[in-house]
Amino acid sequence: MTKLIDRFLRYAKVDTQANPNSSAHPTSPGQRMLAHYLADELRQIGMQNVRTSDQAYLYAELPATLGLEDVPALGFIAHLDTSPDASGSCVCPSVIEYEGGDIPLGDSGRVLSPEEFSALRRLVGHRLIVTDGTTLLGADDKAGIAEIVYAMDTIFSKGLPHGKLCVAFTTDEELGFGADFFDVENFGAKYAYTIDGGAVGEIAYTNFNAAMARVKIVGKSIHTGSAKGIMKNASRIACEFESMLPPDEVPEKTEGLEGFYHLSSMKSGVGEAIMIYLLRDFDKAMLEERKQQIFAIADALNEKYGEDTVLVDIEDQYQNMKDVIDQNPILIKLAEKAIYDVGYIPISWPIRGGTDGSNLSHRGLPCPNLGTGGYNPHGVYEFASLNEMEHAVDIILNIVDSITKENA
Numbered sequence: 001m002t003k004l005i006d007r008f009l010r011y012a013k014v015d016t017q018a019n020p021n022s023s024a025h026p027t028s029p030g031q032r033m034l035a036h037y038l039a040d041e042l043r044q045i046g047m048q049n050v051r052t053s054d055q056a057y058l059y060a061e062l063p064a065t066l067g068l069e070d071v072p073a074l075g076f077i078a079h080l081d082t083s084p085d086a087s088g089s090c091v092c093p094s095v096i097e098y099e100g101g102d103i104p105l106g107d108s109g110r111v112l113s114p115e116e117f118s119a120l121r122r123l124v125g126h127r128l129i130v131t132d133g134t135t136l137l138g139a140d141d142k143a144g145i146a147e148i149v150y151a152m153d154t155i156f157s158k159g160l161p162h163g164k165l166c167v168a169f170t171t172d173e174e175l176g177f178g179a180d181f182f183d184v185e186n187f188g189a190k191y192a193y194t195i196d197g198g199a200v201g202e203i204a205y206t207n208f209n210a211a212m213a214r215v216k217i218v219g220k221s222i223h224t225g226s227a228k229g230i231m232k233n234a235s236r237i238a239c240e241f242e243s244m245l246p247p248d249e250v251p252e253k254t255e256g257l258e259g260f261y262h263l264s265s266m267k268s269g270v271g272e273a274i275m276i277y278l279l280r281d282f283d284k285a286m287l288e289e290r291k292q293q294i295f296a297i298a299d300a301l302n303e304k305y306g307e308d309t310v311l312v313d314i315e316d317q318y319q320n321m322k323d324v325i326d327q328n329p330i331l332i333k334l335a336e337k338a339i340y341d342v343g344y345i346p347i348s349w350p351i352r353g354g355t356d357g358s359n360l361s362h363r364g365l366p367c368p369n370l371g372t373g374g375y376n377p378h379g380v381y382e383f384a385s386l387n388e389m390e391h392a393v394d395i396i397l398n399i400v401d402s403i404t405k406e407n408a
């Protein structure tokens with residue numbers, strides 16, 4: 001059986017950096033290459049119905065052991081692409097036995113230091129995989145892929161009993177497309193876990209409800225010399241709009257379960273201003289209140305400056321998966337038990353963003369996220385603990401074992 005580390009290093013070397021400037025799907029050819037390569041691997045380890053979609057999503061199944069067809073089908077999902085924020089080309093990782101202190105990253109002059117990245121302190125004694133300081137590592141999410149493939153290989157080669165297992169590797173997750181083309185109907189699983197990033201022991205199933213507001217302000221442009229009583233300066237009205245929002249409810253002043261209004265961009269002149277606001281809240285009703293607040297400010301300014309001066313258009317982006325997961329408590333129960341059994345304390349904190357799992361959960365595939373043992377994603381300081389990666393595999397195996405025994 002190919003070792004976990006060998007699988008990971010092999011996947012890490014394929015450049016699958018997502019390209020935000022491409023309108024193709026996948027946005028970079030490396031993702032399709034890795035999908036085809038993995039399709040062969042999955043066939044070799046005995047998976048069936050291995051198929052690749054137009055967008056290079058890779059799906060595969062391990063049919064239930066004879067007699068265990070009634071065990072609920074379980075899925076494991078990871079993503080093939082890496083972040084556009086750092087190069088994914090010529091990834092050249094090193095494996096080190098970590099004894100504490102600073103880790104020099106290749107000849108780059110950069111060091112990975114516990115002063116800066118405190119997680120390193122509890123990883124003394126682990127085997128770490130680090131970059132050469134010029135690229136990202138791609139543990140986000142090739143650690144997840146390697147762990148899933150290795151777990152499936154273990155189950156099949158050891159003949160471990162199991163219900164139907166389904167695997168999917170998606171593309172362009174980093175650009176927010178990871179769930180868009182996901183074929184929930186034909187995936188074949190009733191429940192799934194995304195295996196995507198973070199310390200082992202983490203279970204994430206609470207994320208923001210999100211909406212985007214586009215605020216357009218229509219001004220009246222006139223020569224400044226003869227503007228008195230006539231000019232309507234869209235830029236100034238835009239500033240007024242922003243000043244009417246609660247000043248402390250912004251990303252830079254909130255944390256934990258607090259929501260916010262985020263002015264993410266603003267383009268303005270005298271004649272017209274466009275402001276884009278991201279509205280975020282863990283509580284659905286509170287998100288609705290935030291939307292109402294935006295409309296109320298628009299109404300007040302329209303009253304002051306004339307009808308249709310401020311036009312608001314709000315669209316929903318994604319939803320908190322917690323509601324869905326709460327209706328399927330088995331997913332958290334299974335994960336917590338599996339994590340305990342490997343010797344970790346399960347921890348769960350709110351994701352101040354969205355995940356593929358939130359989208360999939362609301363499309364009918366309840367899907368919390370589990371940690372991979374990957375740290376500092378999206379940059380040259382990314383690293384992974386091989387010890388934790390091995391434990392992540394054990395957690396997958398434990399989950400499969402528990403759901404099988406419970407339903408056998």
Ligand SMILES: [Zn+2]
Pocket residue numbers: 079140141173196197
């Ligand atoms: Zn990821």
